[in-house]
Amino acid sequence: QGKFTLLRDTRTDGSFLVHHFLSFYLRAGCKVCFVALLQSFSHYNTVAQKLGLSLTAAKERGQLVFLEGLKSCLDLFFGEQEEQSGPPSPLQFISESASNLKALFDFVRTSLTPADSDSWKGLVLLVDDLSVLLSLGATPVAVLDFIHYCRVTVCSQLKGNIVLLVHSNEDSEDEENELVGNSLCHDSDLILWVEGLATGFCKDVHGQIKIIRRMSLELTAEPDHIQIYQYKIQDRNVTFFARGLSAAVL
C-alpha cells in the first residue's frame, strides 16, 4: 500500500513490465487509472488478452479508467473551436503555452477518488510513459510537480500505488529526460531497471532486470537491496533466470 514503483529502461523496451503490472493489479481487484500515452487501447487490450485478461470488460465494470493519450491529443488538436461544455482535456497543456499539468492531475484524482459504492481492494495509477510528456512540451519541473501531486494524493491520502515508466540512456543527450528519471529514482520505493545486455544483442537473453528495493528510504537505514536477473520475453510470458543461466546455455 502506498508504494511508488519506477520502471526504467535503457537500450531496450521495458513495456512488458507495464503489461505485467496492469494485468497483475486488475487481477488483484484494484481500481486502475491507466494513463497510456504511447500506444492505442487496442494494443494493450490485445496483449492483455494474451495474458488472460480483458481490458474492455474491466473498463465496463469501472475497474479500469483508461486515458488514451493519442486519442485525447487528436480530439484536442482537431476539435471544435468553440469551448466545450464538458471538462477540459487532460492533455490541455499541449495547446497552452503555460506548461501546467494540472488538468492531467485533476483527471487522475477524479478517476481514483473512491465513490461510496466502490469496493476495490486498492487503487493504482499506472503511466506509460512519462518521457512522452517531455516530448509534448511539458517542462521537467512540471512533470515532477505532477508526479509529486499524484504521490501525495494517491500514495499518502488514498493509500494507493503508483507505477511509472521512464526511458533513460547512458549517453543520452536528452538532459531533461535524464533529470526526470534520476529525480524519480531518488524518491522511489522500488525500482525495476531493465537494460539491454552490455555485450549486445542476443537471441535467447533479451535483457537484464535490476530490482532495487530502496531500504535506505526507510527508518532502519539499511543499504538498498539489489537483485539482478536476466530475462527472455515470449509471446505470453516472460521467463527470468539468474545471470548466465539462460536455458540456451545450460
Place this chain on the structure above:
Amino acid sequence: IFTEEDTYGLYSNLLFKYFLAEGVVCGHHLFVASAEEHPDNILKELPAPLLDDSCRNELGEETTAVKSEDLEDSMKIAWRYQNLPKMEASPTTSTKFGHYYDVSKTMSPELFQPIKWHSFYLPEELSLQSKMKTCNMNGAYTRLLQSIQKIIYQEGFDGSDPQKKQKNILRIGIQSLGSMLWGDDICSSDAPEDIHSLTKFLYVLRGLLRKSLSACIITVPSHLIQNKAIMERVTNLSDIVVGLESFIGSERETNPLYKDYHGLVHVHQIPRLNSLICDVSDTKDLAFRLKRKLFTIERLHLPPDLSDTVSQASKQDLAESAKLLSSGCGAMAIGKKHLDF
C-alpha cells in the same frame, strides 16, 4: 549543406519511392508531402515493378512490411534517416512478400493511372489561408496534419463511413521532415526556437495513424539536427526506425572490407505492436548496395582475406566482427594484418 544533402539523399529518396511504388502496385491510396520537390515529380519517377517471376532469385523484398489488411487499426511510422541510401531486403528469405522493382526504369503511366493520390507541396500550401488553431506548433506541420486528417476523414480511412464497401489503405510519404524547408530550425541551430514542434507533430500523426488504416514513411535528415535529444525523442515516438549510412565521402569508402557495398543499414527500432515480443531477426548487421537495376540489402558479408595471414570470413564471425568494426575497435577474430590489437 544542401548540396551535401542531395548527394546523400540519393538513396533515401530511392527507398521513399519504393514505398510509394509498392502502394501503387497494391492499389493503395497515396499521399505525398514534400517541401522541396513537387510531389508530381516524385511520383513520375517511381521505379517500375518487375512482374516476372524468373527474376525472383536476384531480387529482395520490400523493407516496409505493411500487413495492415488484416488488422483493424494498425499503423506504422517508418523512419529513414537521410544519411544513407536505402536498400532492399535480404535475399535469404524464400517467401515472396511485396514486389521487386527495377531501378533503371520508371513506372509506366498506365500502372499509375487508376491510383487515387493526394499531394501536399508546402510552397503551394503556404499561400493558402488556414483557420486552424496551432497548439504551439510550427505552421507548416499544422497544415500538413490538417491536410492528412482531412483526407483520412473524407476518404473514410478511419472507418467513419460504414457504407464504404472496400477498405483500402493510405500510404503516406513525407520527405525531409525537420529540414529548414519545413520552417523548422532544428537543423540549423543549436538552440532552436521550438524544440517540441517536431515531436508534437509526430505524436498527433501517430494518433491519426493509429485511428485509421494507414502507414507512413518519413525521411529525416538526422545528420543535420544539432540537438540529439530531439532524435532520441523522435525514436521513442516511432514504430520503426532505420538509419542508412552511406559510404560516400566517408573513410569507409576506401576500406576494403566494405568494397562490395554502398552503405550500412542500422535498424534502431522495430515495432512491438499487439504483442509482448517483436520479430527480431537473427542478424543485426545489414549493408546495402545499389546495382544497376537493383537495390539490395544483405547481411554484412566480409570478403575473404587473401593476404598471407591466416584468416576466416564466416557468417558466424559476422556479427562479432561487424560490431567491432562499427565500434572502431581494432581487435577482430578475422585477423586482418593491417588492424592493430
